[in-house]
Structure formats: structure tokens, C-alpha cells
Amino acid sequence: MLTHFTPRSxxxxxxxxxxxxxxxxxxxxxxxxxxxxxxxxxxxxxxxWSQVSSGSRGDNWTVFLDKVRAIATGSLWRHNQAGDLPGxxxxxxxxxxxxxxxASAQARGFTYTHKPVIATPGVPAEVIKSNRQAVRSAVKAxxxxxxxxxxxxxxxxxxxxGLPVATVVPGDTTTPxxxxxxxxxxxxxxxxxxxxxxxxxxxxCARTDRSFIVGFIPHGTGAKRVNSIACVTK
Numbered sequence: 001m002l003t004h005f006t007p008r009s010x011x012x013x014x015x016x017x018x019x020x021x022x023x024x025x026x027x028x029x030x031x032x033x034x035x036x037x038x039x040x041x042x043x044x045x046x047x048x049w050s051q052v053s054s055g056s057r058g059d060n061w062t063v064f065l066d067k068v069r070a071i072a073t074g075s076l077w078r079h080n081q082a083g084d085l086p087g088x089x090x091x092x093x094x095x096x097x098x099x100x101x102x103a104s105a106q107a108r109g110f111t112y113t114h115k116p117v118i119a120t121p122g123v124p125a126e127v128i129k130s131n132r133q134a135v136r137s138a139v140k141a142x143x144x145x146x147x148x149x150x151x152x153x154x155x156x157x158x159x160x161x162g163l164p165v166a167t168v169v170p171g172d173t174t175t176p177x178x179x180x181x182x183x184x185x186x187x188x189x190x191x192x193x194x195x196x197x198x199x200x201x202x203x204x205c206a207r208t209d210r211s212f213i214v215g216f217i218p219h220g221t222g223a224k225r226v227n228s229i230a231c232v233t234k
Contacts (some may be wrong), residue, residue, distance in 0.1 A: 001025055002058030004048070005067040009081070013191050015200025017076050020064070022083025024053040028090050030123065031114035032150050032229050037222030040082035049082040061086075061096060068103040076203055077104070079111035085135075085145070090116055090123050094134040101143035110144040110206035112166055117147060118157055135163060144206050146214065151232045155213050156182040164208055169215040171227035178215070186215040 004021040011019070027034055035041070040049050051057035059067070071077050079100070086096035092115050101109075116123045117132040135145050149155030149167025158165045159182075169178065169186060176193060178186050190197040190204065199205070205214055218226035 002052060002055055002060060003064040003083075004052045004058035005064055007067075009078075011081065013198060014078055014081070015198030017078060017200045018071055019078045019081045020068075020083075021049055021052045021058070022080050022086070023055075024049065024083060025088055026084040026086065028084060028114045028116060030090060030116055030120050031148075033114075033222070033226055037218070037220075037225035037229070039220040039222065042221045045082055052083070061099075065099060065103040068100065068107070068109075071104070071107040071109075073106045074108065076108045076110075076200060076206055078199060079104075079109055085111070085113050085115055087115070090120075090131075091127055092131045092134045094130060094137070097134050097138050098141075101138040101141040104143050105141065108144075108203065108206045109142075110146065112146045112148045112205075114148045117161060117163070132161065132163075136161075139163060139208055142208075144208050146205055149213070151230050152178075152180040152186070153232065155186070156180045156184060159184050159213060164205075164210065166205060166214040166216065168218055168226055168230040170231050171218045171223060173215070173217055177212075180213070185212040187212045188215045188217065192217055192219070 001023040006019050008016045009019040085092050087093035115131050116128055117135055139145055144164055146164045146166040147158040149158050149165055155165050155167035176188050190202050
């Protein structure tokens with residue numbers, strides 16, 4: 001599998017920061033948005049992602065890590081505008097994730113994952129445990145991995161791990177903050193609320209010391225399908 005590195009993103013939401021794209025083979029089969037509203041499966045990003053997934057675009061892992069190491073000290077960058085952490089399907093490759101965290105040590109790297117880290121139907125407990133340990137080690141090394149919540153209730157379960165969490169929220173959300181069923185604070189992505197905000201001048205998702213969950217309002221052509229999942233209360 002190849003991984004693509006873009007030194008300067010042209011995406012209006014991320015702003016001009018480095019971003020990467022991983023093969024769709026890294027995506028977890030348990031992700032409820034796979035084929036059902038995932039923003040990366042439509043629009044210009046979908047074409048780019050398909051080329052990375054087919055192996056016609058991108059770099060091998062060693063070359064990719066070299067590019068990550070070359071990111072300027074202190075610079076914000078996003079791993080995976082599409083795709084997930086290294087490893088096929090549900091499994092995280094702990095060795096490669098450790099290498100990525102090490103390569104990104106001088107920068108402010110962040111990403112999101114749908115790889116299962118809490119009890120998930122059909123996923124062996126040993127996979128869950130290994131994934132959780134791998135994520136925890138990477139976060140401790142300074143590489144921020146946000147566990148991706150499918151709803152506010154799911155975000156509550158993820159938050160119990162003590163790891164950073166981001167989640168989709170109901171599409172009719174209009175307030176800058178809200179609370180989960182368990183009372184956890186959710187701060188809506190500033191880039192979705194303010195025209196002058198991008199990942200480049202925000203950085204909330206890159207913070208590991210935050211005491212709140214970052215929320216995302218469903219967007220893109222699959223917003224209705226994502227919203228139907230985000231509104232689940234269990």
C-alpha cells in the first residue's frame with residue numbers, strides 16, 4: 001500500500017497545511033459511514049483517494065516517513081484526509097504507527113481513527129487491546145489521534161478510554177457547544193462555524209490536553225445518511 005503526502009493542502013477547511021492520504025484498505029469495516037455518507041467517497045477527494053488506494057499514486061512507507069520528518073518544526077499537519085491508521089481493516093500496525101509518531105516528533109501531527117479500541121461486535125478482544133495500546137503510545141509520543149465517534153452516545157463510550165475524541169453531532173446543531181448524554185462537553189469545530197477559521201489557525205484537534213470532545217456537523221453529499229447515524233441515542 002502507498003501513502004500520499006501533500007506538502008500544502010488546497011482544501012479550504014484544513015488550510016495550507018501538509019496532509020496525507022492512505023489507502024481505503026486501512027479503513028475499518030466497522031465504520032458505519034463506509035459506503036454510507038463518508039465525505040471522502042465523493043467530490044474531488046474521492047478521485048485522489050481512489051488513485052492512492054489503487055497504488056497509482058503515493059509513496060512507499062519509508063519515503064512517506066522521510067517526508068513527514070521534513071515537516072518544519074512546530075508545524076501543524078494532518079495525517080489522513082482520507083484513510084485510517086496503518087494496518088489493514090480493523091487492525092492497527094503498532095510498529096508502523098510507532099514509526100509515524102516518531103517521524104512526526106518535531107511537528108504537531110493529528111489524525112482520526114475508526115479502528116476499534118473499545119468492545120465492538122465481531123472484533124476479537126486481542127485486536128481491541130492491541131489497537132488501544134498502539135493509539136495510547138502514539139498519543140503519549142506527541143502524535144494526536146482522535147477516536148472517531150459515530151454519535152454522542154458512542155463518543156461517551158470512547159471518552160472512557162481517556163484518549164482524545166472527536167464525533168459527528170446531529171445535523172440540526174446550531175450552538176457552539178453541547179453536552180453528550182453523559183455530560184461530556186462537545187465543542188463544535190470552529191472551521192464549521194466561522195469563515196476565517198481553518199485547521200491551520202485552529203489546532204483544536206491536535207491538542208491532547210483538552211478536556212472536551214470536538215464535534216463535527218455532518219456535511220457533504222452524504223450528510224443526510226451521516227446524520228441518521230449521528231442521531232442514534234444508544
